[in-house]
Amino acid sequence: MKFEFIPIDYEAFDFNGKNYIKIIGRNDKGKRICLVDSYLGSFWVILKEGLTDKKIKDIQGKIEEIRAGKGERESKVVKTELHDRKFLGKEVKAIKVFVENFKDAHSVADEIGFKEVEKRREYDLNIISKYIIDKKILPLKWYEVEGSLISGNDFGGIANLEVDACFELERIKESERKEFEPRFLAFDIEVDKFEIGKGDVLMISLYGKNFKKVLTWKKSSKKQDYVEVFKDEEEMLRKFSEYVYEYAPDFLVGYFSDGFDLPYLRAVAEKNKVKLELGLDRSQPKFSRGNVLTGRISGLVHVDIFRFIRNVFSQYLQSETLSLNDVASELLGEKKHDFDFLKLGKMKDDDWYDFFSYNLQDSKLTYELMEKIWLDIYEFTKIVQEPVFEVTRNAMSSHVEDYIIHNLERFNEIAEKRPVHEEIGKRRGRGKYEGAFVFQPTPGLYEDIGMFDFTSMYGSVIVSYNLSLSSFHEKKEKGDLEVDLVKQKVHFSKEKAFFPTMLGEFIEMRKKYKKEYNENKNPMTKARSNAYKLLANAAYGYQGFFGARYYCLEAAASTAALARENIHSVIDKIKKQGYTVIYSDTDSVAFLLDGKNQKETLGFLKKLNSELPGIMELDLEDFYKRALFVSKRTTDAGAKKKYALISYDGKLKIRGFETVRRDWCKLARRLQSEIIESILKNGNEKDALEILKDVIMKIKKREVKREDLIIRTQLKKPISEYLATGPHVIAAKKMEEKGIAVSPGDLIEFYVAEMKGKKKLVREKVKLPDEEGDYEIEYYLNNQILPATENIFEVFKINLREVIDGNKQTKLF
DNA sequence: GTTAAGTCCATACC
DNA sequence: ACAGGTATGGACTTAAC
Numbered sequence: 001m002k003f004e005f006i007p008i009d010y011e012a013f014d015f016n017g018k019n020y021i022k023i024i025g026r027n028d029k030g031k032r033i034c035l036v037d038s039y040l041g042s043f044w045v046i047l048k049e050g051l052t053d054k055k056i057k058d059i060q061g062k063i064e065e066i067r068a069g070k071g072e073r074e075s076k077v078v079k080t081e082l083h084d085r086k087f088l089g090k091e092v093k094a095i096k097v098f099v100e101n102f103k104d105a106h107s108v109a110d111e112i113g114f115k116e117v118e119k120r121r122e123y124d125l126n127i128i129s130k131y132i133i134d135k136k137i138l139p140l141k142w143y144e145v146e147g148s149l150i151s152g153n154d155f156g157g158i159a160n161l162e163v164d165a166c167f168e169l170e171r172i173k174e175s176e177r178k179e180f181e182p183r184f185l186a187f188d189i190e191v192d193k194f195e196i197g198k199g200d201v202l203m204i205s206l207y208g209k210n211f212k213k214v215l216t217w218k219k220s221s222k223k224q225d226y227v228e229v230f231k232d233e234e235e236m237l238r239k240f241s242e243y244v245y246e247y248a249p250d251f252l253v254g255y256f257s258d259g260f261d262l263p264y265l266r267a268v269a270e271k272n273k274v275k276l277e278l279g280l281d282r283s284q285p286k287f288s289r290g291n292v293l294t295g296r297i298s299g300l301v302h303v304d305i306f307r308f309i310r311n312v313f314s315q316y317l318q319s320e321t322l323s324l325n326d327v328a329s330e331l332l333g334e335k336k337h338d339f340d341f342l343k344l345g346k347m348k349d350d351d352w353y354d355f356f357s358y359n360l361q362d363s364k365l366t367y368e369l370m371e372k373i374w375l376d377i378y379e380f381t382k383i384v385q386e387p388v389f390e391v392t393r394n395a396m397s398s399h400v401e402d403y404i405i406h407n408l409e410r411f412n413e414i415a416e417k418r419p420v421h422e423e424i425g426k427r428r429g430r431g432k433y434e435g436a437f438v439f440q441p442t443p444g445l446y447e448d449i450g451m452f453d454f455t456s457m458y459g460s461v462i463v464s465y466n467l468s469l470s471s472f473h474e475k476k477e478k479g480d481l482e483v484d485l486v487k488q489k490v491h492f493s494k495e496k497a498f499f500p501t502m503l504g505e506f507i508e509m510r511k512k513y514k515k516e517y518n519e520n521k522n523p524m525t526k527a528r529s530n531a532y533k534l535l536a537n538a539a540y541g542y543q544g545f546f547g548a549r550y551y552c553l554e555a556a557a558s559t560a561a562l563a564r565e566n567i568h569s570v571i572d573k574i575k576k577q578g579y580t581v582i583y584s585d586t587d588s589v590a591f592l593l594d595g596k597n598q599k600e601t602l603g604f605l606k607k608l609n610s611e612l613p614g615i616m617e618l619d620l621e622d623f624y625k626r627a628l629f630v631s632k633r634t635t636d637a638g639a640k641k642k643y644a645l646i647s648y649d650g651k652l653k654i655r656g657f658e659t660v661r662r663d664w665c666k667l668a669r670r671l672q673s674e675i676i677e678s679i680l681k682n683g684n685e686k687d688a689l690e691i692l693k694d695v696i697m698k699i700k701k702r703e704v705k706r707e708d709l710i711i712r713t714q715l716k717k718p719i720s721e722y723l724a725t726g727p728h729v730i731a732a733k734k735m736e737e738k739g740i741a742v743s744p745g746d747l748i749e750f751y752v753a754e755m756k757g758k759k760k761l762v763r764e765k766v767k768l769p770d771e772e773g774d775y776e777i778e779y780y781l782n783n784q785i786l787p788a789t790e791n792i793f794e795v796f797k798i799n800l801r802e803v804i805d806g807n808k809q810t811k812l813f
Numbered sequence: 814g815t816t817a818a819g820t821c822c823a824t825a826c827c
Numbered sequence: 828a829c830a831g832g833t834a835t836g837g838a839c840t841t842a843a844c
Contacts, residue, residue: 291828311829395829424828435832436827457827458831541830548830556831586827586833633836641826641834656825656835663823663837713823724821724839762838783837 004028005145008250009301010128010387015155021131024299031164039131041102043123044414045095068107075104087414089470102127121414139387142177146170162280185249186367189261190359194741197267204240207363214360220352227356234272241277251301253370255324258304262295301389308392320662328365337361375527396538397545411498416549427546433557437564439584441629441638448593450601451621456507457587458540461562464614468499469552483558490554506536626680630791646680658788667708668784671695685796709775712747730763752779
């Protein structure tokens with residue numbers, strides 16, 4: 001039978017001792033299809049130089065005799081082939097070893113420690129990645145498929161899967177078809193005790209296209225048409241699996257569902273002795289323990305969008321936390337419903353009604369977030385060529401690496417191995433290298449400023465100077481680039497290596513799609529341009545990351561060194577041209593126009609660009625009307641990474657100030673930003689000073705709302721691991737005492753209250769937001785308001801303490 | 814008991 | 828453990844008196 005097919009999920013299975021891959025996807029009619037394909041996996045044995053043909057034949061013979069495996073299972077080598085390949089850019093002779101069951105590739109490779117063998121590689125690749133590379137059957141790409149229907153007990157009864165049809169793959173070729181409308185089903189649970197395994201699931205909400213349900217075993221007399229009440233938790237759980245099956249989603253979507261909803265459901269299913277049959281083979285979710293739990297459901301893709309947002313998206317979000325509420329507010333302009341969890345112990349009829357709609361809203365937000373970021377997931381999947389399950393969970397370093405792995409064939413390259421435990425330890429012990437240059441600013445209010453910055457600076461340095469593991473030379477060779485790292489000199493070949501080449505592709509694609517997007521605003525090109533930008537930015541960090549296959553600290557250190565060299569050179573040229581440089585951080589430089597006009601400055605930028613090496617490019621960031629720099633708190637020296645700018649159209653750009661820090665109270669943050677705005681708009685401090693005086697008065701009169709005085713600090717590790725007990729740790733302890741579960745990652749809220757007796761430490765005055773008490777006036781004046789404002793006024797030679805001492809109403813200072 | 818230096822910790826910038 | 832280094836600054840801890 002012939003049909004069009006789009007792969008969504010891949011799973012390997014063994015049948016009669018051989019590897020098979022089942023691909024779950026859709027056909028062009030929207031039917032769910034399972035495609036089964038055989039797969040013969042292989043790895044590489046790289047030979048030492050100068051072996052005779054006869055010797056190589058001998059080795060191949062010896063390899064073909066090997067049988068190895070783990071436990072009961074044993075695989076034989078099916079065949080070997082000799083190839084000319086490259087490894088880290090060097091030409092090598094390599095034997096391709098085909099193993100009956102790829103799970104035994106490592107064991108087989110272990111048997112090939114002959115003295116003629118230089119290295120063994122690719123036995124550590126994931127079988128699905130290997131399959132996608134070898135067979136070129138890429139996720140989310142349409143194919144024309146010929147296959148034969150599988151029925152009965154073929155392949156161990158695979159025809160029993162909950163799909164519309166199962167085929168064995170016979171022929172496949174690319175199709176022109178593009179459009180794909182994925183089916184999402186979002187879910188969310190509510191429980192009575194937060195800790196997994198300790199409580200009951202009170203309700204489960206589901207949200208899809210024209211589909212909304214809240215399943216529960218609790219009742220409210222007020223009717224909600226989407227609520228279905230079951231006799232107990234067990235029946236609710238059964239119905240949950242059934243609804244998921246009926247809706248037949250491609251993606252079952254949750255928010256933090258790897259860490260909470262799915263494991264919680266599993267725990268209560270176990271307790272109720274019911275099976276959570278979510279898989280297309282009616283199997284239960286399987287959890288793998290990495291750093292965090294990961295829940296996999298056979299045949300449909302469980303997506304925890306929190307993880308994708310955290311790993312990929314978060315750096316471009318303004319939200320102060322990655323909670324569903326904050327992220328949905330920012331991306332969708334929609335919030336969670338309010339529900340007071342303290343009611344849980346004594347729920348009334350109306351409360352259940354509210355709780356059901358609260359639960360449904362969470363699924364709705366999750367569904368809409370998935371719709372919102374789907375194109376980003378889709379583009380990442382297309383670019384790195386890994387299945388959506390992995391793409392939505394992997395960190396940026398993995399995305400970079402996956403792109404490399406899936407593109408090595410173009411370079412005839414064999415993949416490097418993943419570092420093992422000892423190697424990682426060694427790498428981590430190597431210590432830091434010198435990073436970026438930051439210009440020491442002079443505090444002051446400046447006027448008429450220009451700012452240039454390099455586009456993808458580190459990426460373009462790597463490409464322009466060819467910095468990577470395969471171009472790195474231990475000893476200097478003829479024509480090499482030499483980079484002086486002070487402690488040592490390192491060398492890189494000028495022969496173009498694959499890593500800089502691929503990174504060049506990221507930068508080029510980013511440029512191309514950014515341009516395309518600007519000409520024709522289309523969410524697809526935006527997502528694509530964004531994905532390439534993220535990959536380009538992460539590639540530098542990747543080479544310095546201890547877990548990377550293509551780790552090269554020398555390349556990372558050289559990238560930073562050459563970036564410094566380039567920014568210094570640009571700073572010098574700008575100065576020489578007659579501008580005053582006032583600031584620079586890593587890849588940007590700010591300077592005073594000193595009477596020169598913008599047009600002239602842009603002309604100068606063009607000249608600067610013509611002198612830059614390789615693909616490096618300097619851009620106009622913007623022209624600004626005013627800029628404010630302040631001193632550090634402890635010395636007179638200007639503070640780095642802390643400044644505020646106002647553009648000619650009145651837009652503010654504030655960096656580093658307390659205003660942008662989430663661990664300062666609202667009052668201090670708002671006051672500081674008002675002061676900064678006033679100063680930048682007016683060009684003087686007069687109005688700003690009045691704003692400050694007003695707030696100080698309010699504090700003293702106790703007119704400030706508690707909400708504006710709450711300080712929020714993240715708990716980064718379990719309470720017991722803290723060596724220094726800061727205020728937020730005490731607040732977290734208090735929460736635990738009240739029976740509120742706290743875990744690493746939570747934002748802890750507290751305020752500083754007046755206490756009986758003289759308390760010295762801040763932590764002794766910590767109270768939780770709902771705890772009775774009066775705020776401590778002195779703390780908020782001295783530890784929040786003053787530090788956030790005094791070095792701003794210092795720029796105008798105003799000593800806040802003196803000014804305020806002269807004010808009769810404010811004698812506290 | 815007080816104070817200054819040192820350390821821990823969170824958060825930001827690029 | 829899940830990209831890197833640079834930087835600020837609050838609050839606690841420790842050493843010295």
